[in-house]
Amino acid sequence: MxxxxxxxxxxxxxxxxxxxxxxxxxxxxxxxxxxxxxxxxxxxxxxxxxxxxxxxxxxxxxxxxxxxxRSPQRRARAMDLAPPSRPGDPLGAPLPExxxxxxxxxxxxxxxxxxxxxxxxxxxxxxxxxxxxxxxxxxxxxxxxxxxxxxxxxxxxxxxxxxxxxxxxxxxxxxxxxxxTAVPRHDTYDPLDQDQRRFLTRYVEAFEKHDVDTLVAVLREDVVMSMPPFGWWLSGRADVGAVISAPGQPCENDRALLTAANGCPALAQYRDGNGFALAVLELAGGRIAETTTFLDAPRLFPLFGLPMSFPGGVRTTSGTAEH
Known part of the structure; x- marks a missing residue:
């Protein structure tokens, strides 16, 4: 038995x-x-x-x-640890896993x-x-x-x-x-929902093109953005939009693969062709309500069965791919 x-x-x-x-x-x-x-x-x-x-x-x-x-230490999210940051604030030192x-x-x-x-x-x-x-x-x-x-x-x-x-x-x-009772409720993610699939396809395309207007337009007014292991986090579309649209963003040539984490859609983010981060997306009312971007790709990608190198090659500044 x-x-x-x-x-x-x-x-x-x-x-x-x-x-x-x-x-x-x-x-x-x-x-x-x-x-x-x-x-x-x-x-x-x-x-x-x-x-x-x-x-x-x-x-x-x-x-x-x-x-x-038995340890008194409990796991948390950035918003449990400190008030929201402002655009331009430093990330600070990374906190332990x-x-x-x-x-x-x-x-x-x-x-x-x-x-x-x-x-x-x-x-x-x-x-x-x-x-x-x-x-x-x-x-x-x-x-x-x-x-x-x-x-x-x-x-x-x-x-x-x-x-x-x-x-x-x-x-x-x-x-x-x-x-x-205090847990916020967002849209339930259904990988077979055609409207959600179209929305996510549009989002990935905008992300890879670094289409700032579209990326900001799909955010809820009260959107929250965080990036563990840093305590830095933002609240509100104005602040998140300011960071996304700031000149010289390092993610301008990043690529992405769609996956699923925590009952939500997620993006495996690649920079210079290499695994960089995993972004978990919360949807609400057909928009992005929350993004949590985990920067520990070397540990997370194997757990998710994700390749450490982007399958399509490296996107260059000209928009083409090098293999």
């Missing part, structure tokens, strides 16, 4: 659970590996008459994540097929804003909310997983829900 083939089929949903708990795709992968290893080592303890294999694996994964969350909520590929945490409504709900719960809000919760409270509201375990099942009582689970859930 607990052979690797039996447990592996749960890898994707376990990775999603660990990602929500830990706020890092890398740590989630480590946590799932440890979960499956513990399950194999202690396979003699599994009793199918007491719990389903899936429930048993979630119990192990919960303990693994709680062990990893462990301070940031990190992106995760949709392919690692979402099933390839399924009910569209269920997939949409799952995308909502891996968005950067949602995962960042989870990090404000104490770890056990965080686990309760994910188990009950995201994974739909009953209160009794969650209590068993956490080795506590139903009353304790219900109390923790009530407190956690109060914290999560």
């Amino acid at each position: 607990t052979e690797p083939t039996a447990t592996e089929k749960h890898r994707t949903e376990l990775t999603a659970y660990c990602y929500r708990m830990l706020g890092s795709g890398f740590e989630a992968e480590d946590a799932v590996q440890e979960t499956l290893l513990r399950a194999w080592r202690h396979r003699d303890r599994f009793d199918p008459e007491k719990a389903a294999l899936r429930t048993w694996l979630y119990s192990i994964a919960t303990n693994v994540c709680l062990d990893m969350l 462990h301070m940031w909520v990190q992106p995760v590929p949709d392919s690692r945490v979402l099933p390839g097929t399924g009910d569209p409504a269920e997939l949409a709900a799952q995308r909502e719960t891996i968005r950067l804003a949602f995962v960042a809000a989870l990090q404000h919760l104490p770890p056990r409270q965080r686990a309760v909310l994910i188990l009950r509201d995201v994974l739909r375990f009953s209160a009794a099942e969650a209590a068993t997983l956490l080795d506590t009582g139903v009353a304790s689970v219900n109390s923790a859930l009530q407190r956690a829900r109060a914290t999560m």
